[in-house]
Amino acid sequence: MSNNPLLGVTIVWILLLVFFVSSAHAEIIVINSKDWKDVYSGVMYANFKGYSAAFLNSPNPTGLFNILPKDNIILLESKNNAMVDNFENLLKVKEYNVVSSRKLSNFNLELYKELGLKRFILVEEDYPYAAIIASPYAYLTKSWVFIVDDSNVNTITPIISGADNVLSFGLFKRSLHDTLRPYISKEINTGNKFKDSIMLANEFGKIKQFKQVLITDGKSVEQELLSGSKGASPALLVGDNLLPDTILDYIKSKAIKTAVVIGGNLGVIGERIRERTKKNVAVFIKFGQSISGANRIYALTMFPLPTPHLNLSILSASYDPEQKKIFVRFKNTGNVGVFEFTTLRIKNKGNEILSISDSEPVFIGAGEEVINSYDAVIPESVLSEKLIVEFYTSYGETVDGLEKYITSKGKYGPPLSLPLKIETLKDSSDVEITAVKYYPGDRRFAISIKNTGNVGAWASVVLNDVMVNGIRKSLSYDGKKYIGVGKEKEFYITARLDRFDLEENEIVNVKVMYGENKEAMIKSKTKELELEIVETNLIGMLIGSNGNIMLGVAIIIIIAVSLIIKKRR
Numbered sequence: 001m002s003n004n005p006l007l008g009v010t011i012v013w014i015l016l017l018v019f020f021v022s023s024a025h026a027e028i029i030v031i032n033s034k035d036w037k038d039v040y041s042g043v044m045y046a047n048f049k050g051y052s053a054a055f056l057n058s059p060n061p062t063g064l065f066n067i068l069p070k071d072n073i074i075l076l077e078s079k080n081n082a083m084v085d086n087f088e089n090l091l092k093v094k095e096y097n098v099v100s101s102r103k104l105s106n107f108n109l110e111l112y113k114e115l116g117l118k119r120f121i122l123v124e125e126d127y128p129y130a131a132i133i134a135s136p137y138a139y140l141t142k143s144w145v146f147i148v149d150d151s152n153v154n155t156i157t158p159i160i161s162g163a164d165n166v167l168s169f170g171l172f173k174r175s176l177h178d179t180l181r182p183y184i185s186k187e188i189n190t191g192n193k194f195k196d197s198i199m200l201a202n203e204f205g206k207i208k209q210f211k212q213v214l215i216t217d218g219k220s221v222e223q224e225l226l227s228g229s230k231g232a233s234p235a236l237l238v239g240d241n242l243l244p245d246t247i248l249d250y251i252k253s254k255a256i257k258t259a260v261v262i263g264g265n266l267g268v269i270g271e272r273i274r275e276r277t278k279k280n281v282a283v284f285i286k287f288g289q290s291i292s293g294a295n296r297i298y299a300l301t302m303f304p305l306p307t308p309h310l311n312l313s314i315l316s317a318s319y320d321p322e323q324k325k326i327f328v329r330f331k332n333t334g335n336v337g338v339f340e341f342t343t344l345r346i347k348n349k350g351n352e353i354l355s356i357s358d359s360e361p362v363f364i365g366a367g368e369e370v371i372n373s374y375d376a377v378i379p380e381s382v383l384s385e386k387l388i389v390e391f392y393t394s395y396g397e398t399v400d401g402l403e404k405y406i407t408s409k410g411k412y413g414p415p416l417s418l419p420l421k422i423e424t425l426k427d428s429s430d431v432e433i434t435a436v437k438y439y440p441g442d443r444r445f446a447i448s449i450k451n452t453g454n455v456g457a458w459a460s461v462v463l464n465d466v467m468v469n470g471i472r473k474s475l476s477y478d479g480k481k482y483i484g485v486g487k488e489k490e491f492y493i494t495a496r497l498d499r500f501d502l503e504e505n506e507i508v509n510v511k512v513m514y515g516e517n518k519e520a521m522i523k524s525k526t527k528e529l530e531l532e533i534v535e536t537n538l539i540g541m542l543i544g545s546n547g548n549i550m551l552g553v554a555i556i557i558i559i560a561v562s563l564i565i566k567k568r569r
Helices: 007-015 036-049 062-067 087-093 107-114 128-141 153-160 174-183 193-207 223-231 245-253 264-276 499-504 538-543 549-568
Strands: 017-020 027-032 052-055 072-078 098-104 119-124 143-148 165-169 186-188 212-216 235-237 258-262 282-286 288-291 312-320 325-332 338-348 351-357 362-364 369-375 388-396 416-419 431-439 444-451 457-468 471-476 481-483 488-494 507-515 523-533
Touching: 027 036, 036 052, 036 072, 036 107, 036 128, 036 143, 036 223, 052 062, 072 087, 072 107, 087 098, 098 107, 107 143, 119 128, 119 153, 128 143, 128 165, 128 193, 128 212, 128 223, 128 235, 143 153, 153 174, 165 174, 186 193, 193 235, 193 245, 212 223, 212 264, 223 258, 235 245, 245 264, 258 264, 264 282, 312 338, 312 388, 312 416, 325 338, 325 388, 362 471, 369 507, 431 457, 431 507, 444 457, 444 481, 444 507, 457 488, 457 499, 481 488
Parallel strands: 017 288, 027 052, 027 072, 072 098, 119 143, 119 165, 165 186, 212 235, 212 258, 258 282, 431 523
Antiparallel strands: 312 325, 325 369, 338 351, 338 362, 338 388, 388 416, 431 444, 444 488, 457 471, 457 481, 457 507, 507 523
């Protein structure tokens, strides 16, 4: 008997294949666009119309032709952003019968008109996963999902003004939410995307009972997922390597019998569901597709959604016997800031000497290289040995979404193992965080750091958990500054805050990383300070930080009239 823990799941992988089968119509809708919003809307449209759907997900159409049966084709193409040019002609060369074709400028705003729907779901473009999670409920309730941004919100509001029901799902920046609020019937936004998916599943269950759920990371368009298995199953959100406790608890509490995992990349999540429910939940992993009568299996066709590039690495680890601290150098080579949470274990010849963890997730800005320190006492008797550090480090965009792990090369899970260097790192620098200000006219924070030590110091800063346009974020200064002895410098971080943000950011949590060595800032301090609002222009000073716009406008008008009268005299 095999000891492979994935054996049970592997059998399910082989059994669960996807076939294009005859639907209520003999035609297949084929979508040709580079824009995920077009592909999403086209598949949603096909689901409502009862058609099968297919789409191009690369400039090479070979993959589509491998799984596209010779049924009649309804071609929907982007007018200005097609994935493959002259695709209709290519279909005809391949002996497909294109019964109709048309070019669209905006699938999301055009296709809904043909469906006669009076219910709508709103999601923000900056959070594509929300559209994926919303789609099974949209199919069940015959609701069209509008993907909202600054450029289309004023087009969408007249449409939803006469709707029977409008659901707002997921995060929205305040400026968009304020515009949409008068038309919204119900909102789901807990601030946690995993909990939001549970809330929507609950709404699904009020209409239709279910014992099957779809499991997705919300990063790709796939037809069955968007229809919720034709209205049978809600979708629950997981991370790449993260099965949130809230999701697992929900599966258990609802006595779910079947979990269909969308995509082979989430196989490890399927295995965790199977194990942690004590095999009470049957797990199917949807990974492949074919066409009827074919002998070959092809990868499941999925259209990737825009997602930030997350990549965090650990460069080195060292122990200073004098300070009794372990210093770990992290580098964020991704394009967005991430939170990391680390548990590290020191081992000597395979035996664990000690284990240490972060007390809370730590923010590291995009492109930053930082050193985190951990208090530790390693016995002197083993310092001459070849000590190993095992890192169990998870990271992600949010504190509650640590969905990735740092792993060793060629490994799919933690730990990452590195040698522990023994070295003395002397640093007598010292600084203080003296003030944090916000300049509305310049739309930026200014954090004042003073060198209170007897040597020059390099420093960088982070603002933890500040409200920006109604959404909590951590912001970091891009770079490092040198501060001479006794000197004080300001670190500027750009952020556009509205008057509500200013009220909610009355107290700001500031972290400064500093040190004598620019490449080894091994010290840090955190401090909470009152935010000072500094107006830098006449209009801003007249309006004031309390947002009394009418008073400011009145004063400006009075000044302008006075100047005109004076000039005429």
